[in-house]
Amino acid sequence: MLLRWRGAGEEGAPIDFYRGERIGKYEVVTQLSVGGMAELFLGFTSGPGGFRKYVVVKRILPDVRDNEQFERMFLDEARITAAFNHPNIAQVFDLGQEDDGLYLAMEFIAGQNLNQITGACLRRKQQVPLGFTLSVVRDVCMALHYAHTFTAPSGEPSPVIHRDVAQKNVMVTYDGVVKLLDFGIAKAKGSLERTHAGTVKGTTGYMSPEQVRGEKLDGRSDLFSVGVMMHEMLTGARLFAGSTERDEMMKILEAPIPWPSHVAPHVPEQVGRVVMQALERSREKRFSNGRDMARAIEAAASSLIQDADHRASMMRELFAERMAATRALLESAEGTASSHMVDTAKRALRSDDGPYLPVREDTATPKNGNEPVPGKKPSRRVATVKKSQAPTPEDAEALTSAQRTRSNVLWGVVLLAILAGGGYGALRLSSALDSTVEPIPEVQLYDSRLAVFPEDGGTVVAGKKPPEVVKETAPRKEPVDDGPKTERTGTSRPGRATGKLSLNVKGQSAPIYLGKQKLGTMPLLGVELPAGKHTLRILDPQGEKRSLVVVIVAGETTRLNFESWQDL
Template sequence: MPAGPTRLGKFELLLPIGTGGMATVFLGRAPVIEGVYRDVAIKLMHAHLGVDGIDGPGMLLQEAEIAALVRHPNVVTVEEAAVDPAGVYLVMPYVEGDSLAGLVRSELTSGGVIPRRIIARILCDALAGLHAAHELADEDGQTRNVVHRDFTPSNILVGVDGVSRLSDFGVAKVTSRIARTATGQIKGKIGYMSPEQVRTDPLDRRTDVWAAGVIAWESLTGRRLYASDEVGTMLRIAQDTPPRLQSVMPDISDPLDTAVASALEPDLKQRCPTADELRKRLTAAFEAQGGGGIADPGEVGAYVRRLAGTSLADRRERAAAVLKARRGVHDPATPSEQGAAKSAERLDLAKAAPPESDTTAVDFSRSAGNRPSSGKSRTIAFGVAIVAGAVTGLVVYAFRDPPMTAPSAPGSGAAASAPASSAPETPVVTAVDASAKPITAVTLKADAPIASVTIGERTVVIAAPREEVAIELPPETPRPALLDVVSSNRRQVQVTVEAGASTVDVSFAGATARPVSGGNAARVPSGGARPTGGGAKKGSTKGPKLGDYPGK
């Protein structure tokens, strides 16, 4: 049974390659002339958005409006936006590479950080793109006062061409017109929010400058600037002055320490005023720091290929397997040959699923959710995990713990390359054939389509909601296990899976619809569950927590 569309308009969908709270990004291809195609990235809004006051389509189309108008080599532009029965979608150039978040994680797995020459180029490129967005003007030449509000490592894409590009304007705000964000509503990732953002004060471009300062601080140190839970992080942002770089890394030069601190100034009047000014300060500081100054694009591209080359090659192989299988299905053939083609597609893609999570968010080298149109197996590398569709019948969604990320030692320099790894804050989610269901799997059977399941800080969002979902829990998950289950109309229940339980009947009857945003749903117990083979019961409320670096 198909899990979703294979085509959107003239575009063919091949593989899910990234995911966030609002949409899934697919590797696709667009026809140029007969028999010739070019790669594109297609961002398809989640099916469960656009209901109960969540303006998912409006947010996605706002992203299209901003990104289509910003023409800059360091910005991922939007080439086309359309509405399809499958949902609203955007078409963008495909950036082959990794996100800054992915590069940081790869280095952290080996105890290192991105070499300073490399991070210098990435930061300066991203700031150039950010400044271009800030300077976007209307038809009359008036600045639109765009605030990105989600300038984070997940949204900085670093290509194998050595160019870094800013993406995802989904929560951007245009302050020159009526805001689409409700008064008092906070949008963005907690760890990168500015003090004024936390206070819900009016925002301008300096909010994004603060986020750039956080990225610089964390990328250089390999640590989280704020390693608290969400409430603790917000309190620290609102009340504290961030620690200086030199307090963590004494070998940082005074100019670089000062440049980063100028972006992390709580007082708006004292903060570095523009992204372009911060880029200039960082450029001068990196040149004065020594160690070769700033890398050129060729060096950055080689670095990305070294860290992400294996996963990128795997993606190409999986895309080729999809195309081969589709040709096998559509070519004239005997029934047995057609069945073999379908089987080969399923097996090849399951085998190709990389063993690794936010975002979020969008990890363009290792994330690979599961919303292909013909039911392939995938792994999501980071961000809010999104999986959908069936290989044959029931799909098993597996939470797997990523490796822990310890802070790097002060003063650590260039680090060795590391294989693609999962994000510390989001699980690997693998869809596998139900015939291979592990003994730790629990099947949820609901009276309404399930849109997401959360355990602790790990969330699986079902892009094509379904009433029966099998969840493979991490082996060390204590029993009873507390699960938050959200329906496609955002009704939420909380269930406890007892030791030995294999099936849980979930009822959303009487549950109250709750706002659901990003990764973890609010922990509000309601409704109920009926256990089978071990049972389940309502559990206690729990507060959300923020994961380790990098925030999705």
């Protein structure tokens, strides 16, 4: 947290620079935090008869007030959540504008988020209680169901997809009430802010597979994120942790997901079944809505679920110091707390949240070949894939232990056959070996399964292939004119020689067709085609149809990489 001071008060205690400042009709008690785009304040509004209502005021920072994209997101957040009325969703009361820019007045929630709660439990070397986790996740599911099925006052369905469900955005008040926060990047019908084609927003370790791929989302995407959160709270370890954001995104797409009961034996099998259904990579296999998932949790372990009183008791035990600090800040607005009390309260509230969930040793990404990555804070919203983070040839050579064992056994048999003079038998066994052991995949410095983010005013991008790598590893092959253009289907016939095609225009996403068959979406990686010449049709983002002649050589991969559409 960043605090500014303007002098010294009682007995040399610092005075909060913002105290007494007015933002619209709200008087500031203190600044709570500063992020990359906005700052938060504790404030209040007064009325007749000693009326006072405390709020959190969110104000856009001066250096981003000219950022139209962020301003649209800010307005969307206000418009979307101001219409909500659900006990488990933090409310927005007011939207205003003054010389200092736009501001939101939101519900002041005296409590802690799930990262802080799990951190407090880790400091005590104890597990988050099972009943606490089940009750929190159930309430989050009901809050999401309300958002996913929201109907505007006009009666028009206006579903809202949160897109950033994670521990940091779920709070539990000191009274035991669960609150879902931060619809700042939510997607709703009629949103002012439009996500650019190929961009992905969210917290990388908690995205759904379809979110990672940049596909259209529905409410089931949020339920996958709930499943990740639930798995981590039950097992006490990160589920999709990696040394880079790209690693985390790839694990979401491919990494095996262990049953919670196999990692944490205290988790009932029925509860584990709920988690695994939420974590189905095919959205059609997940719960159809948040209410169904909430009911499944209750059916699996209704007797274990804590009520609000039990949650409040746990919060008092874990956060007695922070509860006292919150009271001191509120009393300071009444003028009944000393400067030293307020200063002590601020230090307590901005103290470290403690350790984040550790990484399970069986899935830890090695730093230097043998050292597991320790628990770390979940990745920021928009992931970055740098050249240094791309897979290396050493990574590609890492076969699983089962594959290595199978390979060693079979090659041992081959060696014995050779030593025995059975050359013919050795050749037969060698062929069997080649068909049994999976080949080492060709190393790619980017992956078609990750969404490609176009650069837009400095926007951080993920899944992007570094320009210098294109020049070094994928030299452009000029098409060879060896006859009239023909269109063939991309399905190779049995016995017909084939090759592979990789095609990309830097930073672009576009569908690619061969005849009437869609080969995929750019970037195209290693798509198998019959050897020979083909004419591809590409529909660029502006709707312009483009043709490209490619020559596929049998047994080879033709790589075509262009800097822009003009080079195509």
